[in-house]
Amino acid sequence: MGKISTLLDEVAEADIKNVEVNYRGIFQKTLARKICKTLVYAAKEEERTGFSYGRYSDAPERNGVPCKYFAVVAEMSEEDLEAEAGAKIEPNDVNVSIVVDDTMVKGVEPWGFSGIRPINEKVKLGGTLLVVSERSPLELLKNVAKKDFPYKIAVVPGKHSFSGLWVYKDDFTDARVLGALARIEPDIVGLEALRKVVPEKLGAEKIDALNDGYKSVIIKSIAPGEGIDWPYSIPTLPKWHEFKEGIVVKSVARGGRNEDYKRFTTRTMRPVIRFDTCIKCDLCWYACPDECFDPTPDGLFDVNYNYCVGCGRCAEVCPVPNTIVMVDELKFENNDSPYHEYKKDKEAYIEWADQKMGEKRVNYPFVTGTGLIEENVKKNDGEKG
Amino acid sequence: MAEEIVFEKIKGIHKVPREEFYSSGHRTCEGCESAMVMRMFSKASGPRTIALGTTGCMYVANTAYMTTPWVIPWMHTQLGAGGSAALGTSAGLRALMKKGKIPEEKINTIAFCGDLGGADMGLSAISSALQTDYDLLIILYDNESAANTDIQATGMTTWGAQTTFTPTGKVKRIMQTRWKKNVAGMLAAGHPNVKYIATAIASFPPIDLLNKVRKALSAGGPAFIHTLDPCPKGWDYHPRYSDKLGELAARSGIFPLYEIDHGTAKLTYNPPKPRVPVKEYLEKQGRFAHLKDEDFQYIQQRVDSMWEDWEIPGIIPVRNGTIRSEK
Amino acid sequence: MTVVEGKLVESQKEELLTGCEAVAHAVMLADVDVISAYPIRPYTEVMDAVSKLIADGKFFAEYIIADGEHSQFEIVKHASAVGARVFVGSSGTGWMYAMEAIAVTASDRLPVVALVGNRALDDPGAFGVEHNDALTVRDLGWLLVWASTAQESLDTTLIAYRVAEDPKVMFPTALAMDGGFLTHSQHMVRIPSQSLVRKFLPAYNLGDRRLHPDNPISIAPQVNEDWVMEIRMQNAEATKRVPAVIDKAYREFEDVFGRELGNPWLEEYMMEDAELAIVGMGTLAMPAKAAVKRLRSRGTKVGLVRPKWFRPFPTELMQKVLSRVSAIGVVDRDFSYGSPYYGGVLFNEIRSTLYSSKNHPTIANFIAGLGGREISIADMIKMIQLTYEAEEEGKDGQVKWMGVRE
């Protein structure tokens, strides 16, 4: 025994570079896989070894649920690399954590009872959180947990790229992310190698996007202690004798919700409600498959943002234009009850809601992979006639 | 204490019970319509219900251990065991009540199963359950694929659809060449003891499913409901349009809505003529993105034939003594 | 009323019953609530007998004719989950058809009691006994016990309910019976009275695991890799609690019914001072006993060990009993193609059990009586002889197929 533990102390950790891609289940699966696979091909181009894999426990992926894909590269034989990193659920830490939907910086909760985890949880000392976003690193930092060591937040400008299972509209996000990666961590993948493999693996038309990603990435050093105190606790898994035999769980109490699985880290957009224009038709409440609406005594419906997954069904069925509008999740600081705010101060709430809704409507066509629709609305569309 | 169960018809959306018996906190896809089926059937049945669910999305996505979204008692059952789960639960309750081991009362037994689990693998067990005189309801929630295993074709997948078992390839453009089974009709025709059979779509017409569940639970014997559930992941459309797709499935007539109540069959929704072309329903789903006009026409023609040539449109494929089959 | 060892015991009536009928009577006496049936020889007779008892109003249970064994086992699993005492069973290929449901019943910790009328697995179709069907559940959390007489079948069925439903246990239990030899031949069986059975067997109570609107729970939510080890560990530890419950059940059985059952775990026959032991389960004990008796009459120090409970396996007891001899012949009515030594299942379990024994007896293995072939007294004597030879020649671990046309 003693002999083995001494040995363990002496063993140096192998020099392996880990990259993870945080993506939205299904919507971005193809994108995440493409990034990781191309990275491995590029490493091979540089005569290094590597492999890629998806986090097995994310399967089956559900639309929107935060998932992970990984690429591992190192300068060692394939056999050695597999021995070191081949049979893992996920790496212990990563050099770069890529985030292809910036709303995930608010935290990720892949499973019930896993807790809401900080997006930079796996980023190691000196590593980078690389986000596809239209926001600056410092804006993003307002949502990110503080770490007790320095690391970087980098942003490659862009919107989240979504598609579905069968139809995939390519907006070259993969190439831009890889270009940015080459700039941040040339040790992991060099631009030259990428230039060689991208045309074959992703398409010749993507070379510009690759260069663009390389050039446009913004990198910001984050000092220890910068960021927020993480507001969510990670549940402790009970020991084998600390829970009931027979795989039994107590049901949710009547009137309650599943307390150990809040679903909000699934959403990219949240429904904002103009209670003042609501005609109390009940349709939003009826259409929500996640049981998010709470009837209120005055016939309005409060929405519980802790559980809303952002599907947009309520907005789609609402018969009054601009009464429920889906809005970028990063515009919000908390999941507080909007109805409560409305009751406190109606005017302030309406102003706030209008401002959040803005003048643009971001929408998707029926088949997600055919692209995003953005349109302007006339300001007073939603007002009661 | 046991609450009395009154199965009143729900008249209008404002009268839908507010209480949830399948609650927030389940790992279903954004916009999942099968989750809606769970929500609606449990609303309709209320607290004195035991739910049994086969393996599939409505198991794996719904419950993550140490947590559950269920308010009513629920138990997992094996993929092909929807019918047996209903049977065993109902028989267990009846035996205990008859022997005075538990108080006599009506407890709803509802088993739900997916299209692979129910319409393919578990059809025999469902058939068997529907031959008995136990009080039970089986809900086949049909998302037209083995969704939980990442979307494989089943006997219920629409002709021509892309799934991971029926991809479109260089040589074979269409791999899903089976025509969807008419499960409810088949079960109705062959099970004289079944008290109530229906097809439904959770979102359309609104409340229809709730009332069908209530009718089924008050039918006084075995009952079966087949729901068609738009599945944003497998059908490949944006989650916000689940309601719309459900409506189009009904309006195009591709999924006839009917009920057979103690043997009396009736269409519960008659798509206004001219019916919406099926293409309008199909083209909104990425799984049909590879279909050509001739394919849409083929599907249209079969749907038209169902509405025009069948003795009872959508239910019984008989006319003038012949069973309709594809020429 | 008769007096047994100073206690008053209600008279127990005697009837000529097959093994299956004996089990059916136990099912009636246990006041089982839900039964699910599907026909397959040889176990079917138990369901024939049960349905007749119900039809004659001897007891009441919901009796469901399933559409297949998978459904059959699912039905009782779910009935058990709402608090009903259940009975089920199958044989050979039917048992295999139900395997998914069988496995999950143990994971759900539901105390279903099943009869396995041991039968050869297809192909080719064959009705005769082989133990492979029942043995397939040996790793799953099923308690598994072999009976060798009709009386033992009845008694063990009652004990099975008592053990399975004990709150410290809550595992399904399979009673295995040799197809044909035991399932179908009639022997005199003492049938205890209902009131005594009630005394021995408390009502089934799942407690707060009962699925009912008054006790809203979710049973068996999906888990990820964070949970499986702990859940398996719970089950593994629970199996360790079973032996004490079995011991107690046998003692109380004797108390209540006034009949000696002997050691619950294994029957030792003429094992005092034995230098060679023959080991085998089920009805092959009959010719084995005759062989032992004859050889003993000529001064050969041989005995028989007949294991009853195979799961949980009585490791220490087996070590203790078998470490006393210098040679062991294990007779397997099963096969395990490609296993260590190409031997049988029981053989390898016993070999592993004796690994730490100091005197390392020579162990020979005999695969015999497959597909219902008769094992004669002469066969048994031959096996004992071969075991002696193996010991003399120092050939440990020999496997011999007996009675094969060569």
Ligand SMILES: Cc1ncc(C[n+]2csc(CCOP(=O)(O)OP(=O)(O)O)c2C)c(N)n1
């Ligand atoms: C006996 C068995 N075979 C295969 C599986 C793997 N499996 C799990 S879920 C599933 C798909 C079920 O499809 P369906 O019944 O349509 O339900 P859905 O997932 O679509 O909700 C399959 C094949 C299983 N769990 N059990």
Ligand code: SF4
């Ligand atoms: S977007 Fe609307 S319908 Fe969808 S989960 Fe949120 S509240 Fe419910």
Ligand code: SF4
């Ligand atoms: S759908 Fe719109 S109008 Fe109807 S209740 Fe909801 S918010 Fe009000």
Ligand code: SF4
């Ligand atoms: S795959 Fe389809 S059925 Fe399954 S959870 Fe997602 S939307 Fe629902």
Ligand SMILES: [Mg+2]
């Ligand atoms: Mg399905």
